[in-house]
Amino acid sequence: MHLLFKLNMNDANATTENRSLWTTVQVRHSALERNKRCILAYLYNRMKKIKTLRWEFGAVLPPDIRELLSDDEYQWFSKYSGNLALYMRSLGQDIGYSGIDLTENLKPPKSLFIEVLCVVDYGKLELEDGDVVMLKKNSRHYLPTSECQTLIRQGILKQIM
Amino acid sequence: MESTEELQFSDDEEEVTAETVLKTLQSAWQNERLSPEILPHQNDMVECMLGQIQHMERNINKLSKTDLRTSIHKMEISRIKFIICNYLKTRLNKIEKYCIPILNQERQRIETDTNYLTPSEYKYAQEYVLNMENHMKNVVLNKMPGNMQVFEMNKMAEHPNLQTHVFLKANETINGVVLEDLTGEDEEIDLEVNGCPNS
Numbered sequence: 001m002h003l004l005f006k007l008n009m010n011d012a013n014a015t016t017e018n019r020s021l022w023t024t025v026q027v028r029h030s031a032l033e034r035n036k037r038c039i040l041a042y043l044y045n046r047m048k049k050i051k052t053l054r055w056e057f058g059a060v061l062p063p064d065i066r067e068l069l070s071d072d073e074y075q076w077f078s079k080y081s082g083n084l085a086l087y088m089r090s091l092g093q094d095i096g097y098s099g100i101d102l103t104e105n106l107k108p109p110k111s112l113f114i115e116v117l118c119v120v121d122y123g124k125l126e127l128e129d130g131d132v133v134m135l136k137k138n139s140r141h142y143l144p145t146s147e148c149q150t151l152i153r154q155g156i157l158k159q160i161m
Numbered sequence: 162m163e164s165t166e167e168l169q170f171s172d173d174e175e176e177v178t179a180e181t182v183l184k185t186l187q188s189a190w191q192n193e194r195l196s197p198e199i200l201p202h203q204n205d206m207v208e209c210m211l212g213q214i215q216h217m218e219r220n221i222n223k224l225s226k227t228d229l230r231t232s233i234h235k236m237e238i239s240r241i242k243f244i245i246c247n248y249l250k251t252r253l254n255k256i257e258k259y260c261i262p263i264l265n266q267e268r269q270r271i272e273t274d275t276n277y278l279t280p281s282e283y284k285y286a287q288e289y290v291l292n293m294e295n296h297m298k299n300v301v302l303n304k305m306p307g308n309m310q311v312f313e314m315n316k317m318a319e320h321p322n323l324q325t326h327v328f329l330k331a332n333e334t335i336n337g338v339v340l341e342d343l344t345g346e347d348e349e350i351d352l353e354v355n356g357c358p359n360s
Contacts, residue, residue: 039301040317047293051257076296083288090281091207091249112232112239146239 050077054084056153115142116157125151182209183241190248198321199255199263204279207245214238256286261318264290293317 050073053065059081061069069077122135127147135141140160151157189203221234256263256278264286267278278286 036301040297043297043300044317047296070300072296072300076292079292080289083285083292086288087253087281087285112236 046073047076051080053077054081058153059085112144113142114145114148115140115160116148116152117160118156119158120156122151122156179213182206182213186210186244186248190244190251193248193251193255197323197325199252199259199277201277202252202279202282207248210241210245214241252282253285255321256282257289259319259321260286260290260293262320 050069053061054077057065061077066074118135118137118139118141121137125133125135125147127133127144133141133143135156141157148157148159152159186203186206189200189206193200217234217238221231221238224231263278267276267283267286270276276283
């Protein structure tokens with residue numbers, strides 16, 4: 001792009017004396033503009049994809065995805081994550097809620113309890129009402145939906161139809 | 162759903178019952194999901210509902226684990242939570258998609274005090290635009306030749322498509338609504354209660 005620009009500048013200076021080079025300046029300028037638009041569109045689409053990643057994986061990205069992002073993109077991702085967390089914390093602050101996690105409840109709940117199969121060894125899981133469940137590989141459990149959501153998204157549990 | 166709420170709220174100190182709050186929240190959620198642009202916020206309803214969810218949860222925890230009642234109430238609570246989460250999420254998505262026009266409109270509206278965004282949403286939108294601008298600048302624009310380095314707001318803005326088709330449901334009878342058709346002819350429709358014309 002710099003090359004195009006330099007050529008253009010030379011010709012632009014030349015046209016102040018001589019009108020015949022006007023069209024070359026125009027063409028090069030529109031080429032420059034088009035390049036700029038393409039680059040910005042590419043960046044913007046990458047931004048959108050990274051945003052969906054945040055909603056799927058939470059604030060911490062798995063390492064194989066992390067290495068696909070450039071450093072600037074990772075910075076943007078952490079800022080976006082921070083902004084989102086700030087917003088979620090400010091929800092319901094007036095009544096004394098510590099904020100609602102909007103990344104939960106992505107699908108309308110169909111039933112209170114679901115049956116899950118444990119894919120990896122996780123260890124002990126404490127439920128809201130105090131029961132402790134031992135999560136070993138290939139063990140089946142019948143657990144309340146709210147507890148399972150985060151674990152299913154992380155890949156530790158798998159839902160059995 | 163209405164009868165279970167009456168069970169929990171024997172002391173109606175508020176003039177608005179839980180039922181009406183839920184109904185307004187539901188219709189606000191429907192409208193927000195189906196309309197292409199962002200609508201005025203219903204933050205009071207949301208906060209009211211959140212307070213009532215807290216109340217319900219406290220009541221449920223007091224009851225022992227007698228299956229039937231607790232599970233029904235828990236189901237209801239999770240459904241209401243889903244509605245609230247989804248409502249806030251659709252608004253957030255619309256803010257992110259159309260952030261620049263929304264911020265411009267909001268600046269004009271702040272003077273007339275008819276905000277569409279809550280204060281925290283407004284802060285979120287501003288942070289978001291700033292973030293995007295800095296990202297673009299650092300990655301691309303600073304490396305471009307001289308006169309290309311401007312981050313042009315109006316060109317980056319995505320405007321909501323106000324020409325998409327919407328389904329309407331009339332609450333009252335209105336006669337003679339004039340619609341502009343694509344060819345420039347005016348079409349007159351009578352809206353009856355609970356009729357659903359597609360426009």
